[in-house]
Amino acid sequence: MNKLLILSWLLCSAAQGMPLTDGRPEFGKKLFDHYNCNKCHNKKMGGDGNTIFTRPNRKVTSQQQLSAQIEVCTKNVGADLSAQEKIDLAAYLNQNFYKFK
Numbered sequence: 844m845n846k847l848l849i850l851s852w853l854l855c856s857a858a859q860g861m862p863l864t865d866g867r868p869e870f871g872k873k874l875f876d877h878y879n880c881n882k883c884h885n886k887k888m889g890g891d892g893n894t895i896f897t898r899p900n901r902k903v904t905s906q907q908q909l910s911a912q913i914e915v916c917t918k919n920v921g922a923d924l925s926a927q928e929k930i931d932l933a934a935y936l937n938q939n940f941y942k943f944k
């Protein structure tokens with residue numbers, strides 16, 4: 844099999860199949876602050892951007908949706924994150940706000 848194919852397969856399966864328990868919330872928090880993730884959320888919520896994660900009509904209601912939203916939002920900040928870093932962000936948000944099991 845061609846090397847690129849193997850690599851992209853590895854990357855995809857890592858992004859989709861990695862459980863949140865493999866994430867490192869403390870690194871996620873660092874990434875979150877580094878990329879100023881709440882910049883838009885603050886504006887949208889008119890104050891504390893973190894309330895976007897616990898608002899009654901929040902978008903994310905499962906781990907899959909959390910991963911999907913992180914994909915969208917990391918593109919928002921123009922960040923080129925590794926699969927591990929995205930899981931770290933997810934683990935941070937899950938530990939502090941979503942609390943999916």
Ligand code: HEC
Pocket residue numbers: 875878879880881882883884887895896897900901902903904909912913916917919920922932936
């Ligand atoms: C360019 C603006 C922007 C930036 C920067 C941004 N986001 Fe978002 N984010 C949004 C908007 C807008 C929404 C709400 C989408 C909606 O309501 O349809 C959102 C929603 C979310 C949600 C879902 C909230 C819910 O309702 O459950 C998550 C999770 C999230 N962002 C994570 C992140 C992370 C992690 C980063 C940093 C890597 C980030 N965002 C940076 C604009 C941004």
